[in-house]
Amino acid sequence: MSTSERSSAFHTEPLFSELPKPSQTPVTVVSPMMAMPPTLTPKQILVHHSADDWEEFIYEWVIALKEAEYVDVVRMGGSNDRGADIAAFLTQRKTDGPWHCFQCKHYDKAIGAATAYPEILKIHSAIAERQYRVLPERYVFVAPKVGASFIQLLAKPSTLRAGFFEWAEKNAAKLTQEYSEGPLDRALDLARQSDFSRFEAGNLDKILKQHATTPHHVRRFGSPLPDRPARLPAPAEHAPEEARYIQQLLDVYYEKWGCPPTSPDAAHAHPKAGRNLQRQREAFYRAEQLRIFARDSVPPGTFESLQNAVYSGVAEVEEDDFDTGYDRLKAVLAAARTMQLGTNVLLQVVDPDDRKGICHQLANDDRLTWVQEKL
Incomplete structure (x- = not known):
């Protein structure tokens, strides 16, 4: 066998000829689905509530205040709530005596004066027309988002009052059509005598902290249960x-x-x-x-x-x-x-x-x- 024949007979491919070049080596990427999804905070969950669910959440919160402050709490919401979604009574006289009103608003954007002024007129109209006997001592706007300028406005009751009457004058024709002239005049007359410091906005951080003390918090937000109290021994005497x-x-x-x-x-x-x-x-x-x-x-x-x-x-x-x-x-x-x-x-x-x-x-x-x- 010649040298050339031996060379041909024993010729093999290079040992690493089938391996890809370093630049061709495939890269394994871990799928994002393998990671735990981020947990929504209670505030984020509330943003996605419906208006009805939001009102139910606020009702649960106000109920949590009942033992300390109120003799009863009722939901008044609906198309004819006359400015009061939730009423909390300080005495058995209910709305004939001192009471607090909670007005629930759930919008994509933060609420402001433009949202509040129609509700302020509505509650004064309800009193003027004897739907309720007296104005609530507190009137609380509760919303997932409250505009900073509105919070500042609520801190200045006299400025809030002035802004309300400017809005009423600017929208006089529309409001007269909605209320009719007599009821509108009576509502505005009552508002002129009213203390606008009764109007405030709920603080969502405080609301959530108080709601966390209720039995509803775990169900609504999927939060871990609180720690159980320390174990106590059985009493010596049989009960x-x-x-x-x-x-x-x-x-x-x-x-x-x-x-x-x-x-x-x-x-x-x-x-x-x-x-x-x-x-x-x-x-x-x-x-x-x-x-x-x-x-x-x-x-x-x-x-x-x-x-x-x-x-x-x-x-x-x-x-x-x-x-x-x-x-x-x-x-x-x-x-x-x-x-x-x-x-x-x-x-x-x-x-x-x-x-x-x-x-x-x-x-x-x-x-x-x-x-x-x-x-």
Whole structure:
């Protein structure tokens, strides 16, 4: 074989001939979808509310002030609200006595004097025409956005008054057509005697801080629940509201260890029954603390929904055949500790003893029974 033939026979391509040049190397880009989406703040969420949702939010806020300031709060909104979307009463005389008015406005742009003047005329007209007996002591414009110049104007009641009458004079023809001459004159006469310091704008930061104390805040904004109060021990003395679930436990201990079924003291004195009874009472009171926490932190019905979810999960376990009520009790509590409970917002703060305690709440209502008659 010649040199040229050997060269041809053993010729191979360069080892790295198929690799791309450095400039051709593909680049992997992480998709933005892999990142967590930004969380909207409550202010940003409110901007996207509808007008009705905004009024409901303000109503929830004013309700939060009720215990400290008001005897009642009502929604008056509608096409004929006469300048009062939400009325808060300081006495049982309602709008015949001192009251506060909250006027809800939800626009894309910040509200200003042009929005306020028609409402100021409307509330004076409502009083002049005896729709309401007296002017509200406070008249609060509440909007997601309030113009800086309007805030400054509200800080100068005399300037606000002058601007209002300039607006009324400039729009006299249109207003006369809307109100008719007599009612318009009466409304403006009342406004001339009125104290314009009653008009103000709500501070959204303050409103949100106060709204956060209501049970509605978590639902509306998806915010984390507040921390639960420190755990308290079960009181030494049995309370009357414990009677039924305690009796159910005494029935268990009588069947299991022969403890007298009418004597909690005897159960407490028993080396095994006593420890068990103490644990069950601690769990019951833990669940009671959760119930009170829920009352103050989440919308009505949330805790009851959690109770129903626990019941739904353990009811079939409770219906099974067991040799003793003690076996049934243990099986139900074990199921409650591990079962899936859906998406209830309270699950953020629920612990295993809450689940056990809810079972005892259900037993307290005779929805669960430990010692059952054998059929």
